[in-house]
Amino acid sequence: MRPDILKEYSIYPIKIPTPFAVGDVFSYLIKDEKNVLVDTGQYTDDAFECVRYHLSEQELTIEDIDEIWLTHGHPDHYGQAAQLADRAGATVFGHPLERSNFGGNDDADLFEAFFQKHGIPKGDIQNMVNQLDWLQQFQLAIEPEWIQEGAVLNSGELSFKVVHTPGHAPGHVSYQSDRGVIFGGDLLLGHISTNALINFDAETDQRNRSLLQYRESLKWISEQGGLVLPGHGEIIQHAASVADHHLNEHKKRYQKIKQLLSKESMTLLELSHRIFADAIEKGALFLVLSEVLGYLDWGIDEGVIAVDDSEMEYRAIK
Ligand SMILES: [Zn+2]
Ligand SMILES: [Zn+2]
Incomplete structure (x- = not known):
């Protein structure tokens, strides 16, 4: 068309x-x-x-x-x-x-430090680094x-x-x-x-x-x-209808994450497995971590999610 x-x-x-x-x-x-x-x-x-x-x-x-x-x-x-x-x-x-x-993406060190801080297992970090390396040829x-x-x-x-x-x-x-x-x-x-x-x-x-x-x-x-x-x-x-659809989907997932965190505190990785186990199974861990982290940032920004800096555990506070 x-x-x-x-x-x-x-x-x-x-x-x-x-x-x-x-x-x-x-x-x-x-x-x-x-x-x-x-x-x-x-x-x-x-x-x-x-x-x-x-x-x-x-x-x-x-x-x-x-x-x-x-x-x-x-x-x-x-x-x-x-x-x-x-x-x-x-x-x-x-x-x-x-x-x-x-x-050519020279941020590999920043990513590694970030994943380590969030307790992502070594093997998973290596897989994500390998995915980044694979992209270099393109x-x-x-x-x-x-x-x-x-x-x-x-x-x-x-x-x-x-x-x-x-x-x-x-x-x-x-x-x-x-x-x-x-x-x-x-x-x-x-x-x-x-x-x-x-x-x-x-x-x-x-x-x-x-x-x-x-x-x-x-x-x-x-x-x-x-x-x-x-x-x-x-x-x-019709940009508005497509954009508004995505904005609404975000809101729904945000609500779901706040609800999960009101019952127990979880790390980024635990929360990611809880919501997107299938996608992680298919090798999309980086996308999943990105997505879930986004909602955690949002909650912190709104003052309804807090993170314990030593354990990197997130919880709902309102
Ligand atoms: Zn693209
Ligand atoms: Zn792109």
């Missing part, structure tokens, strides 16, 4: 297969006075071939790319940006709070030109405002045109709820309260009109 507005503005979705559980990722070509790619796909031969093929359908080559605008530094979104930019002499833009993601580190909230990027006819929409990743941005199109990256996906992942501030190394950030970003997009062109799945025509 490509609503007419995309054709009118010469925006072409490029659907790229990935080796990741999420399935295909979308890069978007804006064929304006400049040729701009929004996100690129991961660093694999297949992804490169896919972009090359779609550009050729528009009578363009890789060398014709003028700019690459990145929403965030996950491998399926930026992995081959360095390679494409090298070939094309293109300028790449991204948000500075993605510095460690764009650098990305080439890059240092983009940094763009901040409120900056404006032009493709020619079209201009897009940079909106900082953190949560899924600390320096995640969306690109909002004045004519009703938003490149949303992984902020809002129609078919799945995206995760507010455990991550750290690039400047302070402090852990971000990513679910709280993510909820603010969802509330923002819920108030915008127009089409959202997501990184995965179908184009979203």
Whole structure:
């Protein structure tokens, strides 16, 4: 499905297969006075071939790319940006709070320290570190030109405002045109709820309260009109209903966690097993810990959950 507005503005979705559980990722070509790619796909031969093929359908080559605008530094979104930019002499833009993601994720030490503090068994930590290592082959580190909230990027006819929409990743941005199109990256996906992942501030190394950030970003997009062109799945025509659905699902899980913690205190790991045992069984421990931690941050923020700093046990206090 490509609503007419995309054709009118010469925006072409490029659907790229990935080796990741999420399935295909979308890069978007804006064929304006400049040729701009929004996100690129991961660093694999297949992804490169896919972009090359779609550009050729528009009578363009890789060398014709003028700019690459990145929403965030996950491998399926930026992995081959360095390679494409090298070939094309293109300028790449991204948000500075993605510095460690764009650098090939050099936060491994922070993650390990965090997991150890929370009593995660060594074997589980090793598995998560291995998963991070496995991702390395799908990305080439890059240092983009940094763009901040409120900056404006032009493709020619079209201009897009940079909106900082953190949560899924600390320096995640969306690109909002004045004519009703938003490149949303992984902020809002129609078919799945995206995760507010455990991550750290690039400047302070402090852990971000990513679910709280993510909820603010969802509330923002819920108030915008127009089409959202997501990184995965179908184009979203009613951002508000999708965003509000996710916000409500969060609320339900938050209630459930408060209820569990009113009966007994639990560590992050115990609580995670209690709620998402199946997902953990399938190897999604990192996603589960991220999700559950988000609700704990929320409860602490509202003063209804407390944590005992020595045991890292959480309990409801109201
Ligand atoms: Zn992502
Ligand atoms: Zn993604």
